[in-house]
Amino acid sequence: MIAFFFYLLVFTLPIPNHPVLAYHIGPLTVLKCLGIVCLLLAIVEMVRTGSCPPFSKRIRYGWFLAYFLVAVMSCLTHDGLGAFHSDSFMYTLSTFSLFLMTTTVIRSLRRLRWAVLVALGSVAWGSLYVIGQWVHFHNVIPGFRTWGGLAGDPNYYAVTVVLWAPLMMFWLMAKRPRWEKWFCLGCLSVILVGFIFAASRGGFLGLSATLLFVIWHTRRRLRTLAIVALLMLPILLAPGQSAVTRLLHPDNSDEQSTEYRLELWQASERSFLQHPIFGIGMGHFHPQIEKNGQLVNLPFHVAHNTYIGIVTDLGLAGFVPFILVLLGSLRRSNAVARRTRAATTPERRLLRQVALGLQAGLIGYMVCAFFLSTQWQQVFWFAAFLSMCLPAIEAQIAARAAREAPRDVNLAAELQPAHSAELAGANITDQLAPAPTNGGPTGTVQSLFPRRLRF
Numbered sequence: 001m002i003a004f005f006f007y008l009l010v011f012t013l014p015i016p017n018h019p020v021l022a023y024h025i026g027p028l029t030v031l032k033c034l035g036i037v038c039l040l041l042a043i044v045e046m047v048r049t050g051s052c053p054p055f056s057k058r059i060r061y062g063w064f065l066a067y068f069l070v071a072v073m074s075c076l077t078h079d080g081l082g083a084f085h086s087d088s089f090m091y092t093l094s095t096f097s098l099f100l101m102t103t104t105v106i107r108s109l110r111r112l113r114w115a116v117l118v119a120l121g122s123v124a125w126g127s128l129y130v131i132g133q134w135v136h137f138h139n140v141i142p143g144f145r146t147w148g149g150l151a152g153d154p155n156y157y158a159v160t161v162v163l164w165a166p167l168m169m170f171w172l173m174a175k176r177p178r179w180e181k182w183f184c185l186g187c188l189s190v191i192l193v194g195f196i197f198a199a200s201r202g203g204f205l206g207l208s209a210t211l212l213f214v215i216w217h218t219r220r221r222l223r224t225l226a227i228v229a230l231l232m233l234p235i236l237l238a239p240g241q242s243a244v245t246r247l248l249h250p251d252n253s254d255e256q257s258t259e260y261r262l263e264l265w266q267a268s269e270r271s272f273l274q275h276p277i278f279g280i281g282m283g284h285f286h287p288q289i290e291k292n293g294q295l296v297n298l299p300f301h302v303a304h305n306t307y308i309g310i311v312t313d314l315g316l317a318g319f320v321p322f323i324l325v326l327l328g329s330l331r332r333s334n335a336v337a338r339r340t341r342a343a344t345t346p347e348r349r350l351l352r353q354v355a356l357g358l359q360a361g362l363i364g365y366m367v368c369a370f371f372l373s374t375q376w377q378q379v380f381w382f383a384a385f386l387s388m389c390l391p392a393i394e395a396q397i398a399a400r401a402a403r404e405a406p407r408d409v410n411l412a413a414e415l416q417p418a419h420s421a422e423l424a425g426a427n428i429t430d431q432l433a434p435a436p437t438n439g440g441p442t443g444t445v446q447s448l449f450p451r452r453l454r455f
Helices: 002-012 030-049 062-085 087-105 109-137 154-173 178-198 201-216 221-237 243-248 252-274 306-313 315-339 346-368 378-432 441-454
Strands: 288-291 294-297
Touching: 002 030, 002 087, 002 109, 030 087, 062 087, 062 315, 087 378, 109 154, 109 178, 109 346, 109 378, 154 178, 154 201, 154 346, 154 378, 178 201, 178 221, 201 221, 201 243, 201 346, 221 243, 252 288, 252 306, 306 315, 315 346, 315 378, 346 378
Parallel strands: none
Antiparallel strands: 288 294
């Protein structure tokens, strides 16, 4: 039951603006009710098993816990009891709840596999809304660029694609059941079309970094390069408002967006220098810049840069743990992929593909984070938490293989006497066989038994 409700929660992560999820049941929305149910089931699971997987020695949770504590203390220090009504505090609590649920539920390769497939399907489902917007409005509004709709802002939707598209590619390269490959191929096709219509410049740069990683970590790099070039061709040649066009030939809106970002970063620098250690507080970013000797308020509440936003809100006390969470996720994924490089079992091969896919997605995310404030995106945290689960799943696979090894040895020992008797019988037959004659058919008798024994 806990796995079923958790898969439902994973499905909602890439489509946070769906009206069904926003429907109110009393004071709570459907999404919040689902999250509370999953959290309660995770706690019941921990009590039932008498263990606490999120804080076991296999889960490297230290730096995330440090980041969470700094964020909570920042909210309580600056807002007091009013923090329980602030969005920043609730987002922080929901992220910690997702950590507890993910590390409690994803304790086997089977659950990891289904969680990934559900996440990929949800990203494709959100892409259908992006495509639908373009179909309805591109003939009405000249140069129309989708605003994301149920999948969120187009830039945040592009970050979601960058995080999960490489996992689909590595999944397609693995030896998986045919239906899984067709499922991933269909999801990838829909997602790339939606990505074209989103026309995110930061997303395009992040996807480029991700695809370079995919090419480098495949055996047949030239073939992979040709496939990637074929996939990128529609993005490069897309008509109208595309990411490449916005990069090479920005219009007034694009130039204004760039100018706003530079001003926000300047205002963030000013705030950081005033509060370098603990920051100005979560959700208290009110950017001001100096123009013509006067302070001017900017109409934004985020820095449009994840790293600058965190160091402004939480100071170095929150920035350092956040960076180490990212680097730790990459390090764990890389270590698992390296240890399973010579994998001979389907389980270890699948684990390697997932590790490589998460690593590629997180690298692309780190590029996109330079242009967006993405620390609130639960799809990012879910990918980071999955990377925390990989070493425990790898240890579980190794322990199961170690348990099965003695049974294989015992089976070989039981078969050895019968095999020896078969060999002895073959030697006696060879000794009793007549000598071969030139050109006669009896010469085949001696060579017949060794050939059968080799098979």
